[in-house]
Amino acid sequence: MNIAAPLIEVENLEAWYGRRRVLHGIDFSVQPGEIRVIMGGSGSGKSTLFRHLLGLQRPVSGSVKLFGIDLANASERELLGVRKRIGVSFQGGALLTSLTVGENVALPLREHTTLDESTIRIMSRLKLEVVNLGGFQDLMPSQLSGGMVKRAALARAIVMDPRLLFFDEPSAGLDPVVSAELDELILRLRDALRMTIVVVTHELESAFKIADTITVLDQGEILMTGSVAAVRASDNQRIQDLLNRRPREVLVDADAYLKRLTEEEA
């Protein structure tokens, strides 16, 4: 049995945008070596949860712990320690446009280590090879296709061999072959480099291929967390709607509706 402490622990997490509550008391944990997929439709709260996991947004209430460290109450030193052990691949890549691809990938090594330049060069080019961008180090991000940007961002996210990798929408905007290659790579990163990986996606095929466990979010609540088989077999109507791409029924509360249309501060 795996009795290791979870790498991620979220307890009773609440998030609000104005008067709209977008996360309702989320409890969430991820074990070392696990590939967890957070799945949900648009507006389900998955991006908000993702930002909280990265410490980019502070919880209104509840807590987010990575490696046992509460992000909201951590010292600068503790936060730096956490940042060195995580890698993040953002949906849009977030490459620095004034740096070459190679400089982008090498950036975390230059910021966080005292490795000699030769090691930094080999490590960053190695990761470009891993994502099938070998030899592209001297190009600027503007010279890359969307799929290449995403892969370069992944190379930067894994250049420090993070224990915990966050990956936002790996398949979005990619052709099916590159998308399948990325799925395969995610599995190999876990196996070869022992990464724990959290992937946010709404791509069902990708989720089912890579996930050990899936957390299904809907309207700010976790509908379930379970294995691929358990999610597929769930008798929850919303989960089945998501899996079968059925549009949801929008309930109309006449009072609330009129209020939203007419109140000055709706």
Added chain:
Amino acid sequence: MNANANDVASEIRDGYVLVRLSGEVDLSWSQAVRLAVLDALDHDTAVGVDLSEVSYIDSSGIAALVEGFQRARTRGSRFALVAVSDAVRAVLELARLDRVFLLVATPEAIVTVA
């Protein structure tokens, strides 16, 4: 998990230098591995790196091996990875380096393999 202590040791043998690594090679001490590999190459003889007791190697450790291999090639020396453990092989395969390095099963094969 980690049965072997982190260690690097070199010994001069008949016709080659063998660098033995053990434990988990990561950022915390991979620079010592790099220096040991580069020092071994200074003997101007074949070099083998025994990886049988390595339970984990990260990219900085792999980078040390790549740099050693490249330096050996420029000097015309032979450089081989010996008895590669499954954990190391998985990382080599991730970057397709298993097709780049010379991999041998035993130290003796460093000098005998064609």
